[in-house]
Amino acid sequence: MDYCLETHLEQVFVTDLKLLVLRGIPRWIPETDYQRSIVLRELIRRGDITFSRRQRSRVSKPPQKARVHSARMSRPSKEQRRLPPVESVEMTPEQLQALLHKTAQDAAQGAVKALLPTLNAVLANQRVKPDPVEVAPAPDMADLEDRVGRAVEKALGGALVHRASGSPSGTTGALGPADPLFIPTGIVSQDPSDVISVQSKASESGGLGDAAEALRKLRKEKKS
Amino acid sequence: MSEHYGRGLDVGTMNLVCAQRTGKDKVETSRVRDAFLDLDAGAKKMLKLSGVNFINRGEDGMIVVGDAAMEMANVFGREARRPLSQGLIAAGEIDALDVLGVMIKNLLGEPKVAGEVCYFSVPAAPVDDPSRDIVYHKGVFERIVTECGYTAVAGNEAMAIIYAETAAEGFSGLGISFGSGMCNLAMSVSGMEGFSFSVARGGDWIDAGAAKATGSTQSRMCALKEKGFDLTAPEGREQEALALYYKALIEYALDQTAKEFLKIKDKFSLPRPIPIVVSGGTSLAGNFLPFFEETFEAKRKRFPFEISGIRQASDPMNAVARGLLIQAIQDHDEEE
Numbered sequence: 321m322d323y324c325l326e327t328h329l330e331q332v333f334v335t336d337l338k339l340l341v342l343r344g345i346p347r348w349i350p351e352t353d354y355q356r357s358i359v360l361r362e363l364i365r366r367g368d369i370t371f372s373r374r375q376r377s378r379v380s381k382p383p384q385k386a387r388v389h390s391a392r393m394s395r396p397s398k399e400q401r402r403l404p405p406v407e408s409v410e411m412t413p414e415q416l417q418a419l420l421h422k423t424a425q426d427a428a429q430g431a432v433k434a435l436l437p438t439l440n441a442v443l444a445n446q447r448v449k450p451d452p453v454e455v456a457p458a459p460d461m462a463d464l465e466d467r468v469g470r471a472v473e474k475a476l477g478g479a480l481v482h483r484a485s486g487s488p489s490g491t492t493g494a495l496g497p498a499d500p501l502f503i504p505t506g507i508v509s510q511d512p513s514d515v516i517s518v519q520s521k522a523s524e525s526g527g528l529g530d531a532a533e534a535l536r537k538l539r540k541e542k543k544s
Numbered sequence: 545m546s547e548h549y550g551r552g553l554d555v556g557t558m559n560l561v562c563a564q565r566t567g568k569d570k571v572e573t574s575r576v577r578d579a580f581l582d583l584d585a586g587a588k589k590m591l592k593l594s595g596v597n598f599i600n601r602g603e604d605g606m607i608v609v610g611d612a613a614m615e616m617a618n619v620f621g622r623e624a625r626r627p628l629s630q631g632l633i634a635a636g637e638i639d640a641l642d643v644l645g646v647m648i649k650n651l652l653g654e655p656k657v658a659g660e661v662c663y664f665s666v667p668a669a670p671v672d673d674p675s676r677d678i679v680y681h682k683g684v685f686e687r688i689v690t691e692c693g694y695t696a697v698a699g700n701e702a703m704a705i706i707y708a709e710t711a712a713e714g715f716s717g718l719g720i721s722f723g724s725g726m727c728n729l730a731m732s733v734s735g736m737e738g739f740s741f742s743v744a745r746g747g748d749w750i751d752a753g754a755a756k757a758t759g760s761t762q763s764r765m766c767a768l769k770e771k772g773f774d775l776t777a778p779e780g781r782e783q784e785a786l787a788l789y790y791k792a793l794i795e796y797a798l799d800q801t802a803k804e805f806l807k808i809k810d811k812f813s814l815p816r817p818i819p820i821v822v823s824g825g826t827s828l829a830g831n832f833l834p835f836f837e838e839t840f841e842a843k844r845k846r847f848p849f850e851i852s853g854i855r856q857a858s859d860p861m862n863a864v865a866r867g868l869l870i871q872a873i874q875d876h877d878e879e880e
Contacts, residue, residue, distance in 0.1 A: 358679060365669065365741075367807050503683040504638075508645040508691035509599075516597045516609045516650045520574040526858060528571055528866060531711035532873035538715060538735045539874070 321543075323354045324372045332368050334360045340420070341369060550872030551652055551662040551694065552704070554864040555685055557628045557725030557748070558825055562651040563865035565873070573862045574651050579624040580643045581613040582606070591616075599646055609643060623763075630744050631667045631725035632681045641684065648688050655693045661875050662694035663868035665701040667728050671800055673744040697875070700740050702730030704867030709821045709857050717819045718851070720797060721864060722826035724748055727797050731805065731818070738812045739804045745793055747826040753792075754785035775835040790829065794839045798847070805848045817850035823857035823864065832856070 325339075325347045332341045336359045341347050354360060354371075363369040554561040559575050566572045583591070583598075584605045591598050591606065596616065599607040608616045617624040627633060627640035652662065666682045682698050689696035705719030715735035721728040724747040730740035751765040758781050768782055778787040822836055829835075833856045840847075840854060857863035 362669070365739075370811060501680060501683060503680070503687050504641065505687065506691075507641050507684070507688050508649050509642065514599050514646045514649070516576065516599075516646060517612070518574045518576050518650050519611075520572055522566060522570055522572045523859075525565065525569045525571045526866075527711065528565065528870060529568065529873070531707065532870045532877060534711045535707060535715065535735065535870060535874045536877050542735075 321373055322348045322350055324348055324374065325360075325369050326371070327369050329368060332363060334363065334369075336360075548656055549660060549876045550869055551655075551660065552699075552865040552868030552870070552872060553648070553652065553662055553664040553685075553689065554701070554704070554862075554868065555628070555665050556723055556825070556864075557626065557631050557746070558723070559861070560647055560651055561862055561865040563862060563869040565869070571866065571869070573859075573865060575861070576609070576647050576651055577611045577614060578628060578647070579610065579613045579617075579626050580639075581608045581616050581620075581622065581624050582639070583608060583616070583620070599643075607639075607643060609647060628725060630673075630676070630748070631670075631723060631728075631742065631746070632676055632678060633684055641688075644684075645688055645691070648685075649692050652689070652692050652694065658693065659695045660693075661697060661872045662689050662692075663697045663699040663704075663872045664689055665704060665864050665868060666698045667701050667726055667742045668730070668740040669742065670726060670744040671741045671804070676744065697872070699868050699871055700728075700730055700737070701864055702728040702740055702742075703732060703737055704864045704871070705821055705823045705857060706730060706732045706735075706867065707870045708863045708867035709823070709855075710819065713819060713852075716816075717821050718801065720820065720822045720824075722746065722793070722797075722822060722824035724825055727793070727824075727826075729797060729801055729804075731801075733812070733814060733818065739808050741800065741804050743797060743800055745796060746824075750786060750789040750793060750826070753789040754782065757785045757788075758782050769829060772830050774830040776831045776838075787835075790832075790835065791839055793826075794836055795843070798840060798843050802843075802846070802848050809848065814849050817852035819852050820854045821857055821863075822854070823860045825861060827856060827860050 325341050327341045327343055330343055333339070334341065334357060337349070337353055337357050339347060339349065339353075339360075349360075351373075360369065364371055548565055548567075550564070552563040554563075556578060558578055560578050562574045564572055564574075582605055585603065588598075588600075588606060591608065596608055596612045598612075599609065601607060613624045625640070627644050633640060633644070655662075664685050666685070667678060669678050670676050686696045686698065701723075702719040702721050705721055706715055706717050709719070710717040710732075716733045718729065718731045726742045726744050726746045728740070728742045731738040747766075747769070748762075751762045751769065754760070755762045755765045760782060765782065765786060769786060773779070773783050773786070775787050775790055778784045820840070822833070827833075827836075833854065837854050840851070844851070859866065
C-alpha cells in the first residue's frame with residue numbers, strides 16, 4: 321500500500337525525505353517513508369499536505385497536459401500574431417523537478433553575479449583607512465541587507481517564490497537537518513541497588529484480550 | 545507465553561503507569577509518582593531509618609523518587625522536582641533523565657522474552673504552544689525503554705484511550721485524556737485516526753489559575769483538588785475558582801476539537817455519531833462527568849460532529865496504559 325501526497329500550496333518540500341510536492345501533481349511514497357518522516361506527518365497535521373492511502377496504479381499514464389485557456393482576454397497584437405505559436409511542453413513530474421532544480425541553480429549563480437559589485441564596493445571601503453582628521457563617511461551598511469535582498473530577488477525572479485512549508489514558527493522548526501537531535505545513551509543505570517518502591521495492583525482484564533482481538537481483526541480487514 | 549506478553553507504559557507528568565497481563569483475565573498495573581527530590585549526603589542516615597528507598601549518588605548526595613519524594617519534600621519544606629513539565633521532558637534536564645531511567649526500569653522490570661514489545665505513550669504536538677517539541681521527548685523514552693531490554697514503540701496517548709474503551713463501538717470515538725501537564729485528544733473512526741492534538745493546559749494550569757485568582761498557592765489548590773470536591777456544587781471561594789478553571793479547560797478543549805475537526809472535515813467522513821470518552825487524573829474530580837456533560841450541552845448545537853454519548857473511562861488512571869498494552873498484545877498476536 322502506498323501513500324499519495326498532494327498539496328494545495330504552490331510547492332512543499334519535505335526536508336527529511338528530500339521530496340518536493342507540487343500543486344496538482346500527486347507524489348507517491350511507500351509506507352516506510354511515511355512512517356520514518358516526522359516532517360511529513362507534521363505537514364499533514366497542519367494541512368499543508370493531504371494524503372490518501374491506496375494501491376498505486378502501475379499502469380503508466382500520459383503526463384498531464386498543460387492547461388489551455390479557452391478564451392483570451394484581449395486580441396493579440398500584430399507582432400504577437402506574427403510570432404510562431406508557443407507549443408505546450410508536456411513534462412513528467414521528474415522532468416519538472418529537474419527543471420526547477422536547474423532554474424534554481426541558474427538563479428543562484430545570477431544572484432552571486434549581481435551581488436559581486438556591491439560586495440566589492442563594501443570590501444574596498446573597509447580596506448581604505450579613514451583620515452584621522454577628516455572622518456570619511458561610513459560605507460552605507462544600513463541598507464546593505466536590503467540591497468542584497470533586492471539583488472537576490474531580481475536574479476531569482478519567480479524561480480523560488482514559495483518557501484518550503486516547514487515554517488520556523490511551527491513545531492517542525494527544530495526538525496530540519498540543521499538541528500541534529502542529541503539523545504544521550506546510558507540513561508538507564510545498570511546498578512542493581514537502584515531499587516524504588518512501585519505500587520502495583522492486580523485487576524480483572526475487563527475484556528483486554530477481546531479488545532486486542534477485535535483490533536487485530538479490524539487491522540486485518542483493512543489490510544485485505 | 546502470549547498471555548503474559550507485552551507492556552503498556554503511560555508516561556505522564558504526574559504518574560508513570562505500566563500495564564501488563566499476568567494471566568488470561570488478569571492485568572497488573574504498576575504506578576510510580578513522577579517526582580524526585582535531591583538531598584545532601586547528610587540525609588542518608590535519616591532516610592535509612594525511615595525505610596525510604598533512595599538512589600545513592602555518592603558525593604552528589606541522594607535522590608528520593610516517587611511518592612516518597614513528595615512526602616520527603618513536605619518534611620524538608622521543599623518542592624519536589626518533576627522530570628516532566630506540561631507533559632514533556634525538557635531538553636537539558638540531565639538529572640531528570642537519570643531519574644526517569646531508574647523509575648522506568650523498576651516499573652517495567654525485566655522483559656519476559658528478549659525484545660518484548662513495550663508501547664509507551666507520546667502526546668500529540670500542542671496546538672497552542674508550537675515551541676514545545678515532542679521529538680526529543682519521544683526520542684528519550686524510546687532510548688530508555690530500549691535500554692531496559694524492550695522493543696520500544698511510541699503510541700499516541702489519546703488514541704490509547706480509544707483502544708482501551710471503545711472496542712464495542714469498533715474503536716470509534718473522541719478520546720480525551722485530561723492530564724496534569726496537558727490534555728490530549730484524538731478522534732478515531734474504526735480505528736483510523738482522524739486527528740489528534742494536545743493543548744498545553746491541564747491540572748497544573750487549573751491549580752495555577754485558581755491559586756492566582758484566590759491569592760493561594762498552587763500546592764494548596766492541588767491538595768484541595770486531590771482531597772476531592774463536588775464540581776457541580778463548589779463550596780467557598782477556592783472551590784469556586786477551581787470549578788471555574790475546570791470549566792474553562794473543558795470549553796477550551798472542546799473549542800480546539802471543533803477547530804481541528806473543521807480542518808479535516810472534507811477528507812474524513814463520520815458515518816455515525818461517536819462517543820466521547822474522558823480519562824486521566826484530572827477527570828477524577830467529584831462529579832466531573834456531569835460537569836463535562838453540562839459544559840458540552842451548551843456547545844452541542846455548534847459542535848461540528850454528532851456525539852452519541854459521553855462517558856468516563858472504566859479506570860481513568862490506567863486507561864492509557866491499558867490501551868497501549870492492547871496494541872502490544874495485538875502486535876504480538878499478529879506476528880504469531
